Amino acid sequence: MSEGIGARVLRKEDKRFITGKGRYTDDIIEPNQAYAAFVRSPHAHAKVNGIDASAALAMDGVVDVLNGHQLTGDGIGNIICGWGVTSKDGTPMNMGAWSALATDTVRYVGDAVAVVIADSKEIAKLAAESVVVDYETLPVVVGSVEALADGAPQIHENAPGNLIFDWEIGNKEPTDAALASAEHIVEMDIVNNRLAPNPMEPRSAIATFNESEDHYTLYTTSQNPHVARLVLSAFYNVAPEHKLRVIAPDVGGGFGSKIYIYPEEITCLWASMKTNRSVKWTSDRTEAFLTDAHGRDHVTHATMGLDKNHKIVGLKVNTKANLGAYMSLFSSATPTYLYATLLSGQYNIENVYADVQGVYTNTVPVDAYRGAGRPEASFVMERMMETAARQLGVDPAELRLKNFVKEFPHQTPVIMAYDSGDFAANQKQAMDAADYKGFEKRRAEAAKRGKLRGIGFSNYIEACGIAPSAAVGSLGAGVGLWESAEVRVNPVGTIEILTGSHSHGQGHETTFTQIVAERFGLPTENISIVHGDTDKVQFGMGTYGSRSGAVGMSAIVKAMDKVEAKVKKIGAHVLEASEDDIIIEDGAVKVKGTDKQMLWHExxxxxxxxxxxxxxxxxxxxxxxFYDPSNFTFPAGCYICEVEVDPETGVTKIIQFTASDDFGTIINPMIVEGQVHGGLAQGIGQAMFEGVVYDPDGQQLSASYMDYCMPRADDVPMYQVMHQSTECPGNPLGMKGCGEAGAIGSPPAVINAITDAIGNNNLNMPATPSAVWAALQEASKQAAE
Amino acid sequence: MELKDTRVIKADPATVWKAILDPEVLKACVPGCQEMTGNAEQGFTATVVQRVGPVKATFKGIVNLSDMNAPNSLTISGEGQGGVAGFAKGGADVTLTPNGEGTELTYNVEAKVGGKLAQLGSRIIDSFASKMADQFFQKFQDIVEGGGAPAASTAQPVKQGGFWAWLKRLFGGA
Amino acid sequence: MYTTKYHKASDAANAASLLGASPEAKILAGGQTLIPTMKQRLAAPTDLIDISGIAELRGVTIEARKKLGVLKAKGGETITIGAATTHYEVANNADLAAACPAITGLAANIGDPAVRHRGTIGGSIANNDPAADYPAALLALGATIHTTSRDISADDFFTGMFSTALNDGEVIKSVSFQAPAAAGYGKFPVPASRYAMVGVFVAKSIDGDVRVSVTGAGDDGVFRHAGLESALTSDWSPASAAGVNVGAEGLLSDIHGNAAYRANLIGVMAKRAVESA
Incomplete structure (x- = not known):
């Protein structure tokens, strides 16, 4: 069987993962390593009046106790946000300082104020518990709306009223005018819940300072080790890049949360220099809830206008985005350029306007999490579409069909230019597979059993393959978002692919070898992938935003083009033929129309x-x-969710979930289906199970699996996953990306289905049994009135 | 968590007031209090041990009496650091109103916890806080109605069995 | 985890004496609550006394009823379950399933397979988590808890959330109860932890006494529900249970569900418990 493009090659990396032979950061052991334990604030907002570490320092096995004043005193820079967003009035964003160890003020529960370095993990923890911090508590605010209110506690001096930016996009006056003259108006308040990323492997770092060479090595759980090295070097002044090696070995999931460079990695590097020991830290699960960047947390008000023919004439959106206590690396881009640029959805809308306020609160920093901005956009759009259909009394599929973008390229009013797609084809495929026509019959049958059945659509579109460097640069990005690759053909003909993409679950070791196998006609076992080490790979921007295929693999293709050209020259020379007559197939270099050939290893x-x-x-x-894309890619699809609600308990069961996606070219359908399955589970998790809960004092009440509900295997149905693809014109492989689609498209489908079942459109995520039951009570109360 | 309750104590407001200001009474009433030093004017420092199921936490902190309006009302507040467990703080606005032969004692309690206690134990925090408040004022009522002097054995922390089990043991029951 | 000293007790008496020897000692049965708590550094027992290997504390015995007159009717056997018997062993005991399927069904739905293979009935009731399943069963079945020093009725044993009548140095040996004529358990799990948001155990003895207990919902742990008991005493039927107006007074509100929701679930779970009985 072919192992090239389109083959279901089994994952090469799985043997080591499922036999326990993966090598993760915590598995790395350096000689004479010490352990770090952080002293963290139990208060969401407080002044730090003093730190007494005398008891800790007196303990046997404690190497040192270090604090934020020492860290800043050594010139370690504040943590940066890598994307500058400009407000409506032209001013830059108001960014407060974030030191890896807090100096004078703590701003969320879990903010680190000191670190203990000790000979063992146990001693480090014991010593950290003995550090006495004199806190003077300050008023706390946890919600974005409350933080913007008059008189709210001030979190950073240089962000008055906690407003980081007040940003806008689209055409305001025409949108207002369109809404004013619209025949129908649909208006909604929409909340996108806060999520904890929960990768299976918690974050970890082990830093080693080699005094004799003045060189640092950092093993860490990163989705982008080169970006980590760049930032650690250029902004945090740990060491110049040639004196710092960053290695991200096997990484057990990221979902965005391992893009960022966190206080702990910076501290481990610095502490390694201070103590002249290797310093290791591995997060426990509670620390992960308290310190991994959270996702989403939007409060939105949206207004849509439609004309008498039910064509959308305008959409206006206001979103208040909670960015937490500090600005994480891409926190400004997530609720702006990754969100509002997709608010046109799959629809041809002449007038779209959105403004977004980024807000400081006393919560964990919020940043990109699987989908990053695009799930928020599709949730707004698809909830609005379903609500519009209900309000107008028309079929939701018909309403969407009427408004789809049908010609490409299509320029939206919010920057994005869609390059390809066939939205109606995906919708038809999903409707046929879901037997949409037979739904009312199934609803009636369920009613006889006392169950409420509902169906919901979601027609998502996302922008992936981030991103053209010049374009993102003009929008405020601090880096270019190209990717690099190196193809090394060894003297024996085996091939190593060095890639700047990073696999932390995506299966690059399999799919990346497939495109090489396809090109040169070689078995995948002769090809290996090298990634995740700044000393091995020339450079790379890493893996996030469904970019490894469209950007990372395109870079490999470009490198293969060069290899092929050289191989043809050698072949022509050795075989004494014209270069134009040389072809490469089945692992050999041949002269067209003859039996002359060189085997690949020759x-x-x-x-x-x-x-x-x-x-x-x-x-x-x-x-x-180095490959720099010319445009974003635009995966899109239609998801249909069918649910049954038990009115006695509010329990929702997903009966059927149908997904028709357009991902462009698919390299390995098995891996793509796995990505969709995982994304759907995460989206269903957001819609029905997951939610970070804070009390008004900023205490995280859901910081363990006792209270934070991850979806389990028996919570999700057997999915119907299918494809209906159009080729992406923007990259050599025609790929669009599949890593985030499931998480982006599924939440609105689930909520549209549940609200259809219960007859009450007022339902927030997560739609837990108690929330659904309360919405049912509200509906029956309203019906009685 | 906020909760409000009222109980009628068979003693006049002056007697009740005096008992509230008595450090020995206060110490006996704070559930799990092991040590308390200080006075009503300047505040007390205290060590309190709490057990909830397998969890055991020792809180070191302060207890203050404030907004004193004798013999009508005051606020009792406390705050303790529980090491790895986090912190707990709470306060009760107490009002005394003459009620026939006795005194109606109304309390408005607010309790907060932070750190691991909040992160891991949210499902039981409210119940536990209301139980603590109930134990505090029940004990206070018992002492005042019993003549104002805490029994010698009350210096022991309330055991895991909770107030009723403790009471049963105290009186040789169970 | 803080440092602790591990003891392997030879028998129940030895466990009790080891327990009495140190004020900060803890019995380790299945460790499904204690070990995670220790790992969170929220418990620091000086000594752990492992009773999991003690043969006299393990297993299920079923003694046939002595009255011969009503042999055809179901129930009446005396069932004894050793304190260190795991949930898995209870769930998979065929004789017990024949005599009292409600309790084997309950055990089969505690936690996940890993929990069921380690967790024990004695550990569950000694901890008396306000959302645990076994306390509801033992209270409704009118069970007796046998310890190293005495026998305690379930009514006296459970004294509020996380508290029991156990004294220092007292170790549970077993629990026993008479097989009911009919019993059922309706459990609505918290989606995250899968502890009971509400669990209702209904039991009718061979003498016709009805007892109904509720776990997960009370703000001070497991309790008997008088309204449901009286309704089911006069009419043992799902409709009768569903007809009881369950108030929200004294019920728990947390981030997973408020008191009104729990009150609703008590009615629904009681109905389903009777249906399954």
């Missing part, structure tokens, strides 16, 4: 022995490429 050997290569050609066979 080409490798020829290149490295250099006994007989064209005059002037450099020996060796190794090429690299």
């Amino acid at each position: 080409v490798g050997l020829a290149a490295y022995t250099a006994h007989n290569i064209p005059e002037g050609m450099e020996p060796g066979l190794k090429e690299s490429a």
Whole structure:
């Protein structure tokens, strides 16, 4: 069976993962390593009047206790936000200082004020418990709306009223005018719940300072080790880049939360220099809830206008985005450029306007989490569409069909230019598979059993493959978002692909080898992937935003183009033929129309022995490429969810979930289906189970699995996953990306289905049994009135 | 968590007031109080041990009496650091109103916890706080109605069995 | 986890004496609550006394009823379950399933497989978590708790959330109860922890006495529900249970559900418990 593009090649990485042979950061053991334990604030907002570490320092096995004043005193820089967002009035964002260890003020529960370095983890923890911190508590605010209210506690001096930015996009006056003259108006308040990322492997770091070479090595759980090195070097002044090696070995899931460079990694590096020991820290699950960047947390008011033919004439959206106590690396981009640029959805809308306020609160920093901005946009749009259909009394599928973008390229009023798609085709495929026509019959049958059945649509679109560097640069990004690759053909013909993408569950070791196998006709077992080490890979921007396929693999293709060109030259020279007659197939270099050929390994050997290569050609066979995309890619699809609600308990059971996606070219359908399954589970998790809960004092009440509900296998149905693809014109493989679609498209489908079942459109996520039951009570109370 | 309750104590407001200001009474009433030093004017420092199921936490902190309006009302507040467990703080606005032969004691309690106690124990925090408040004022009532002097054994922390089990043991029951 | 000293008790008496020897000692049965609490550093027992290997504390015995007159009617056997018997062993005991399927069904739905293979009935009731399943069963079945020093009725044993009548140095050996004529358990799990948001155990003895207990919902742990008991005494039927107006007074509100929701669930779970009985 072919192992090339389109083959269901089993994941090469799974053997080591499922036999317990993965090598994660916490598995790395350095000689004479010490352990870090952080002293964290139990208060959400307080002044730090003093730290007494005398008891800790007196304990046997304690190497040192370090604090924020020492850290800043050593010139370690404040943590940065890598994307500058400009407010409506042209002013830059108001960003408060974030030191890896707090100096004078703590701003969320879990904010680190000191670190203990000790000979063992147990001693470090015991010593950290003995550190006495004199806190003077300050008033606390946890919600974005409350934080913007007059008289709210002030969290950072240089962000008056806790407003970080007040940003806008789209055409305001025309949108207002369109809404004013619209025949129908749909208006909604929409909340997007706060989520904890919960990768299976918690964050971890082990830093080693080599005094004799003045060099640092950091193993860490990163989705982008080169970006980590760049930021640690350029902004945090830990060490210049050539004196700092960052390695992200096997990483057990990220979902965005491992993009960022957190206080703990910075502190471990610095502490390694201070103590001249290797310093290791591994988060426990509670620390993960308290310190991993959370996702979502939007409060939105949206207004949509439709004309008498039910064509959408305008959409206006206001969103208050809770960014937590400090600005994480991409926190400003997530609720602006990654969100509001998708508010046109799959629809041809002439007038769209959105404004977004980014707000400081006394909560964990909020940043990108699987989907990052796009789930929020699709939730707004698809809840609005379903509500509009209900309000107008029309079929939700018909209403969508009427408003779809049908010609490409399509320029939306909110920056994005959609390059391809066939939204009606995806919708038809999903409706057929879900037997939409037979739904009313099933609803009636369920009613006989005392169950409430509902159906909901979600027609999502996302922008992936981030992103054209010049474009994101003009929007405020601090980095370019290209990707690099190197293809090394060894003298024996085996191939190593060095990629700047990083696999933490995506299966790159499998899919990336498939495109090479396809190109050169080689078995995948002769190809390996090298990634995650700044000393090995030339550079890379990492993996997030469903970019590894569209951008990372495109870079490999570009490098393969160069390899192919050189191979053809060598082949032509050795086989004494014209370059134009050389073809590469089945692992051999052949002269078209003859039986003359060189086997692939003979080409490798020829290149490295250099006994007989064209005059002037450099020996060796190794090429690299940097690929910068020309546009975003636009995966889209139609999801249909069918549920049954038990009115006695409010329990919702998903009976059927149908997903029709347009991902462009698919390299490995098995891996793509797995990505969709995982994304759907996460989206269903957001819709029905997950939610971070804070009390008004900023205490996180859901900081363990006793209270934070992850979806389990028996909570989700057997999905119907299918594809109806159009090729992406923007990259050589025609790929769009599949990593986030499930999480982006599914929440509105679930909520639309549940609200359809219960006859009450007023339902927030997570739609837990108690929330659904309360909405049912409200509906029956309203019906009685 | 906020809760409000009222109980009628068979003693006049002056007697009740005096009992509230008595450090020995206060110490006996704070559930799990092991040590308390200080006075009503300047406040007390206290060590309190609490057990909830397998959890055991020792809180070191302060107890203050404030807004004193003798013999009508005052606020009792406390705050303790429980080490790895986090912190707990609470206050009760207490009002005394003559009620026939006795005194109607109304209390408005607010309790907060932070750190691990909040992160891991949210499902039981409110119940536990209301139980503590109930134990505090029940004990106070018992002492005042019993003549104002705490029994010698009350210096022991209330055991895991809770107030009723403790009471049963105290009187040789169970 | 803080440092602790591990003891393997040879028998129940030895466990009791080891327990009495140190004021900060703890019995380790299945460790499904204690060990996570220790890992969170919220418990620091000086000594752990492991009773899981003690043969006399394990297993289920069923003694046939002595009255011969009513042999055809169900129930009446004396059932004894050793304190260190795991949930898995209870759930998979065929004789017990024949005599009292409500309790084997309850055990089969505690936690997950890992919990069921380690967790024990004695550990569950000694901890008396306000959302645990076994306290509801034992209270409704009118069970007796046998300890190293005495026998305690379930009514006296459960004294509020996380508290029991156990004294220092007292170790549970077993629990016993008479197999009911009919019994059922309706459980609505908290989606996150799968502890009971509400669990209602209904039991009718061979003498016709009805007892109904509720776990998960009370603000001070497991309790008997007088309204449901009286309704089911006069008419043992799902409709009768569903007809009881359950008030929210004294019920728990937390981030998973408020008191009104729990009150509703008590009615629904009681109805389903009777249906399953």
